[in-house]
Every structure is written in C-alpha cells, then in structure tokens.
Amino acid sequence: MRRSLIGGAALLVCVFVAAAVVLGAGAQNPAGVPVLAVGDSTHVIVAGATSVSDLAAAGIPAPDELKIPKGAGRYDIVTFNHAALSREMEGGTLLLRVRGTEYLAEVHRMNFEQIDDDIDSYEGRIVGVGESDVLLTTSENGLIGSVTLGRETFRIEGVEPRARAERSASPLHIIYSSRGAGWF
Incomplete structure (x- = not known):
C-alpha cells in the first residue's frame, strides 16, 4: 500500500x-522574436503580450481602450510603415518572417473595385509552401488581413478605437495566431 x-x-x-x-x-x-513580420515595414512595440498589463508595462497609453480579440491569448502589438508596405506589395513580392524564419510571398492586387480610394487588397501564396495563403488590405494608415502557413493562420487587425487611430500617423495593430493561447 x-x-x-x-x-x-x-x-x-x-x-x-x-x-x-x-x-x-x-x-x-x-x-522577443515577433510571431509575424510583414515586409520590412513592421515595427514591433510589444512581442508576446498576454494581457493589458503587459501593454501598460511597455508604455502603451490607455491599453484598456484597445480592442484585443478574445481568441488572442498571446499576441504582438506592432505598427507599420504603410507607404513602404504598399510599395513592397505593388512589386509583387513580400518578405514575411514567421518566428524568425523568412518566407517570400508572391502577391497581386485584387482588381474588384473601380475607384481609387487608396484602399488596396492583395492576395497570394508563400513560395514553396503548398498550404499557404496571403490576404492583405492596406490603406493610408491601416492594415487588415491574414497569412496562412500550413495549419496555422496569423491575423492582423487594427486595435485602436477609430478616433484614436485617426489621430495617429502609425496606429497600433495586433498580430496573433489561430492557435490562440499557446506560443503562437
């Protein structure tokens, strides 16, 4: 016994x-390696955050105002150089870094709109990766989209309230994985 x-x-x-x-x-x-860097235009503010207190500790003002998706257990807060990102995508290729590993994505502009409103959408695939997909929509100071690599999808969204984002030259964005709570 x-x-x-x-x-x-x-x-x-x-x-x-x-x-x-x-x-x-x-x-x-x-x-401090970010989960996803899009082109050379990504500036990481906080890598691997799990709570509003992580954002406050990094000096982000009023972090409780940010719209953090419920499914984002671990995430990066970033800003983008939107003009540089748009130029990169117009060239047809985009460098992606996933957890420090570089991938080349071939992207093309989607031509479903007839007006020039400085909002452009791109789609494509990661070279050499069968199960991949890149969908990005850019504007003067915003980016939304997703990058799928194998069984994992990384989401990119603006997180600041609209009035706050409109006052910023480079508003805050969140990048998080479909895996949610784990290390991306």
Missing part, C-alpha cells in the same frame, strides 16, 4: 513538472 502511494505521488510530481515545462516553454517568446 505504501509503495503504491509513493509511486502515485511520484507520478503526480512528474506530471506537474512536465506540465510546468510545457507551459513555461509556451509562455516564452525567444529573444
């Missing part, structure tokens, strides 16, 4: 240690 009790306790300790290792590894963002 005593031997099985000790064995059970040892097994329980092993389970807790294994869970701590897995959760601890998932909570780390190695060297």
